[in-house]
Amino acid sequence: MxxxxxxxxxxxxxxxxxxxxxxxxxxxxxxSDRELLGDRSRKLMVYLPWVAMMAISVSEYAYGSAEGTLSHAHGWTQGDTFWILSVWVFCQAGTAFPAGWLRERGLLTARRAMFVGAVLTLLGFVALGHFHHVLAAIFGFGFVGGIGSGLVYATCINMVGKWFPERRGAKTGFVNGGFAYGALPFIFVFNYAFDSSDFKEILDGIGVYVLIVVAACAWFFKDPPKNWWPAEVDPLHTGGRPHSGGKSGKSAVLLARNPPAVRQFTPGEAVRSGMLPLMWVSVVLTAGVSIFGISFQVDFAKDVGFGPLVAASSMGVMSVVNGVGRAVVGWLSDLWGRKNTLVFVIVVLGLAQFGVLWAGDLRSQWLFLFFAFLSGFGGGAFYPLFAALTPDYFGENYNATNYGLVYSGKLVSGLFGGGLGSAVVGAWGYNGAYLLAGGVSLVAAAFTLLLHQPGRRRLRT
Structure with a gap:
């Protein structure tokens, strides 16, 4: 029809x-994509979001390397710096749902969301450098900067999913990866060239850098029409028997692994299906473990006696692998199936927490870097999988809102991954905290096993 x-x-x-x-x-x-984008390929809607995600990644993934200098310069406690990050995570994740709601009702365009996000992120870095009172820093960087980064993050993730509905795993993973390894240069800047004499200038410069990069990318952002599907791929042949060869045939085979949603679910319908709440709980648990690793790995390395090079390198390894792992698992999920890949990633994350603790107890620097590698892989790879799984289950038309609901689980996990994680370390030490983190991740993997596509009739081979 x-x-x-x-x-x-x-x-x-x-x-x-x-x-x-x-x-x-x-x-x-x-x-065609070129007709819709003014003679530009839809690949542009992969590369531009990727660059913008790299720009804002410094806010989260390099923060742990800057907190020592910030504490000394402003007179903050360790708990103060962790709560600043926790509020940032809370606001960054919590922005996705209202931003999606505004975008789907035509009240906020993708370009405008990016521009606003760029300005707010700049203000966040200025506040972090110039506000000495911790509550002012929480409001400036945590609240204002978190909302800014959340606008950019949510817009970029939804953009690539809309333009590549038939191959969203690899594309979403690639874009999402920029949110981690984009922070790598700043991790070393914060560990080696960031002190109380220049921290204000460096933070101001970073804010201006984010503003320029994100605003330049935003200029070309444009959503496809609702229900848009690439003309070269037959959407009715997704059962493993492609209707033609070449790229369209390959896309049909990949769609057989992850068939499109049976219909376009509104947010209310997605919630009532039971799958969206289950995905939300899984995000809460998994993201909490990931944020815990980001927040405490450098401090744990220093606590067990590793030098600043190992501490910085472990975070650098985590950042790079966190980002590259997102791209790799996005590609693998197109081949293996989204759910199977997601379970695998979460299990790796849990086992890595036990490994980091073990390596620290042994005082083995190389073993510590190896498990930091695994922790970084698992701690980032699940994000693009949930981002791709959401439209796989509920469709693209309401994805900005549906994924906003799923991703909002991170705002809860930000509290126990950062602020409450600090309390656990204070009460139980690093041993108890890492054991708890590993156990929580394995529980999340068990929840993920229960996921299934709502409304999909079972197919016979």
Whole structure:
């Protein structure tokens, strides 16, 4: 079944067809990406979000390396610096849902969301450098800067998923990876060239850098029409028997591993299906373990007697592998299936927490870096998998809101991964904290095993 039409608002006199499958889902085909983007390839909607994500990654992934200098310069306690990061995580994650709601109702364009996010992120870094009172820093960097980074993050992730509905695993993973390894240069800056004599200038400079990069990327952002599907891929042939060769045939085979959602679920329908709440709980637990590792790995390395090079290198390793791992598992999830890959990643994250603790007890620097490698891999790779799994289960039309709900689990995990993690370390020491983190991750893997695509009828081979 199909029907033809023209969309004068989003395209320029471009003919399209709306194909309806047996489940009632609509696919809009006929418009090429170059027609919609002004003779530009949709690959641009991978590279630009990737660059913007690298720019904002310094806010989270390099913060742990800067907290020592910040504490000394401002007179903050360790608990103060961890609560600043916790509020940042809370606001960064909590922004995804309201931003998605505004975007899907046409009240906030992707370009405007990026511009606003860039300005707020700049203000956050200025506040971190110039506000001595911890509550002012929490408001400036944690609240204002967190909202800014959240706007950029949510917009970038949803953008790439809309433009690549048939291969979103690898593309989403690639973009999401920039949010981790983009911080690598700043991790070493904060460990070697960041002290009480220059910290204000460095933070101001970083804020200006983020503003320029994100705003430049935002200028080209544009969403595809609702229900858009690439014309070269037949959406009705997803059972492993592609209708043609070449790229479209490969895409059909990959779609058989991760078939598209049976229909477009509204946020209320996604919640009532039971799968979105289960995904939310899994994000809460897994992200909490990831944030714990980011917040405490450098301090734990120094606590057991490793020098600043090992401490910085362990965080650098975590950052790089965290980002590269996101791209790798996104690609693997297209081949293995999203859920299977997600369970594997969360189990690796849990085992890595036990390994980091073991390596610290042995005072083995190389073993410590190895398990930091695994922790970084697991601690970042689950994010793009949830980002791709959400439209796989609930469709693309309401993905900004649906993924905003799923990702909002991070705002809860930010509290026990950072601030409450600090309390656990104070009460139980690093041994108890790392054992608890590993156990929580394994519980999350068990929850993830219960996920299944809502409404999908079982297919016979």
């Amino acid at each position: 199909d029907r033809s039409g023209r969309d004068g608002a989003e395209t320029t006199a471009t003919t399209f067809q709306e194909i309806v499958d047996g489940e009632g889902r609509v696919y809009r085909v006929g418009e």
